[in-house]
Amino acid sequence: xxxxxxxxxxxxxxxxxxxxxxxxxxxxxxxxxxxxxxxxxxxxxxxxxxxxxxxxxxxxxxxxxxxxxxxxxxxxxxxxxxxxxxxxxxxxxxxxxxxxxxxxxxxxxxxxxxxxx
Amino acid sequence: xxxxxxxxxxxxxxxxxxxxxxxxxxxxxxxxxxxxxxxxxxxxxxxxxxxxxxxxxxxxxxxxxxxxxxxxxxxxxxxxxxxxxxxxxxxxxxxxxxxxxxxxxxxxxxx
Numbered sequence: 053x054x055x056x057x058x059x060x061x062x063x064x065x066x067x068x069x070x071x072x073x074x075x076x077x078x079x080x081x082x083x084x085x086x087x088x089x090x091x092x093x094x095x096x097x098x099x100x101x102x103x104x105x106x107x108x109x110x111x112x113x114x115x116x117x118x119x120x121x122x123x124x125x126x127x128x129x130x131x132x133x134x135x136x137x138x139x140x141x142x143x144x145x146x147x148x149x150x151x152x153x154x155x156x157x158x159x160x161x162x163x164x165x166x167x168x169x
Numbered sequence: 170x171x172x173x174x175x176x177x178x179x180x181x182x183x184x185x186x187x188x189x190x191x192x193x194x195x196x197x198x199x200x201x202x203x204x205x206x207x208x209x210x211x212x213x214x215x216x217x218x219x220x221x222x223x224x225x226x227x228x229x230x231x232x233x234x235x236x237x238x239x240x241x242x243x244x245x246x247x248x249x250x251x252x253x254x255x256x257x258x259x260x261x262x263x264x265x266x267x268x269x270x271x272x273x274x275x276x277x278x279x280x
Contacts, residue, residue, distance in 0.1 A: 147269075159211060
């Protein structure tokens with residue numbers, strides 16, 4: 053079973069509008085972290101936001117916020133006031149702190165976001 | 170603080186050759202991880218080092234190896250290159266837990 057599922061291969065949004073990128077995850081660990089990364093066409097992975105499984109409040113970083121619903125095992129990224137420079141591939145990832153896999157990030161397949169002027 | 174640096178940025182090799190990629194983490198970061206990214210397989214974990222010890226290894230053949238030095242810099246080596254090894258190789262560093270910060274990657278082409 054996939055640990056990270058991103059169901060939207062591509063998304064389009066108008067400049068200045070908000071957009072939500074979906075991510076669901078699967079883990080039996082109680083302690084884990086969820087991450088979102090942005091990868092422009094240049095290839096570099098840019099760390100956007102982090103949510104720990106025990107964090108009670110949703111993480112926010114500037115225009116980025118993470119809508120964390122633990123019971124549903126979802127960690128959607130919300131980008132407010134989209135800008136043309138937000139056009140990129142976005143990856144959701146998880147790091148589990150227990151067991152033998154606690155030192156690696158497991159990535160979803162990504163969502164390609166296109167911001168239209 | 171300087172970010173994660175990777176050298177070289179681009180490489181072209183022929184089948185059967187070997188290659189060494191280098192990664193310098195963010196100052197103070199002791200954990201370095203390596204990932205392979207291809208259009209078909211996406212992002213796959215190769216291995217992770219912390220204080221010169223390999224803590225975890227992904228599902229890659231033994232041709233893929235790595236090491237970490239006392240200054241936390243890391244290298245990965247791929248021997249007997251195959252066409253399928255063509256990929257973007259990304260290095261990431263972190264304190265331990267928390268966010269992993271990625272370098273710009275090394276784009277390897279095997280012909």
